[in-house]
Amino acid sequence: MLYLPLSDNAARQAIDATAIFQEWRVAQRDASRFSGGMYFKREGDYEYLVRTRSDNRQQRLGRRDPTTEAQWAAFTQGKQQAQERLTALAQALREAERMNKALKVGRVPTLVVDLMNELERSGLAPYFTVVGTHAMYAYEAAASVRFQAAALATQDVDLLWDVRKRVQFFSTMGQLDTSVLGVLQRVDPSFRRMEGQLESAINNRGFAVDFLRRMAQADDPHPVRFSSDEDDLWPVQAKQAEQFLQAPRYEVPVVSVTGRMALMSTVKPSIFVAFKRWLSELADRPPAKRRRDRLQADTVQRLLDESLLLDIATS
Structure with missing residues (x-):
């Protein structure tokens, strides 16, 4: 025999674990879009929206107004949602990996x-x-x-x-x-x-x-x-x-x-x-x-x- 099929239990676990792993990778990419932060910074008489990057670079996005406030709110909400999803999938992946070992996947x-x-x-x-x-x-x-x-x-x-x-x-x-x-x-x-x-x-x-x-x-x-x-x-x-x-x-x-x-x-x-x-x-x-x-x-x-x-x- 050149090969043998996986057991039914191992095959099912492999399918489930692969799905979780792939979704975790997607969640990682989504979370990376929100790396760094965004905040309002006062300079003189004005406040400006500033985007920070993970490498410490900063970008000024404009004066505080309804548009930049909406931009800040969308970023803050998006980052929180992306991080929550990534955290949940990371936990699911850890559990899947434990099952992989138990079932010899x-x-x-x-x-x-x-x-x-x-x-x-x-x-x-x-x-x-x-x-x-x-x-x-x-x-x-x-x-x-x-x-x-x-x-x-x-x-x-x-x-x-x-x-x-x-x-x-x-x-x-x-x-x-x-x-x-x-x-x-x-x-x-x-x-x-x-x-x-x-x-x-x-x-x-x-x-x-x-x-x-x-x-x-x-x-x-x-x-x-x-x-x-x-x-x-x-x-x-x-x-x-x-x-x-x-x-x-x-x-x-x-x-x-x-x-x-x-x-x-x-x-x-x-x-x-x-x-x-x-x-x-x-x-x-x-x-x-x-x-x-x-x-x-x-x-x-x-x-x-x-x-x-x-x-x-x-x-």
């Missing part, structure tokens, strides 16, 4: 889920795509099945950096005032850059995060380090990576062994299958890896053939 390594969430919090998620073996967890979740362990055995996760978005990426990194390695260390302080492999960071348990990029094109910087920090990581060129960047992202909520949830952005199943077929035919690739590549391709293709997995990107 997920089995994504906790470190991977924590990494996905940290990239999201840092604003770096749009620049990275999960490729390689860990994409299988997204397909598993989307199809409500469990793959055989041999198809998932790996001690590293591959993240493809979208060099096409480098201007926005470096702007975000500047605002964070840290390195990509520093972001990893928020998840696990033991992460260090691997000796002799500048694209990889490894923790004390031997789990590695590898950063890839497409083969350099005419206007691509190469080589490139993620930040000015001398200890930061240098994404390595990867063959076939361009096809991943050209395809729409395939986004699926996934669940860790502890019940925690995160949004995983990866590639369409059909692209994954084609890539794994290509890898399995490389003569210089170790035989054990080629066998696993074939197993992964066969497993995902079977789900597509049986319509348990849809080859439709979510964004």
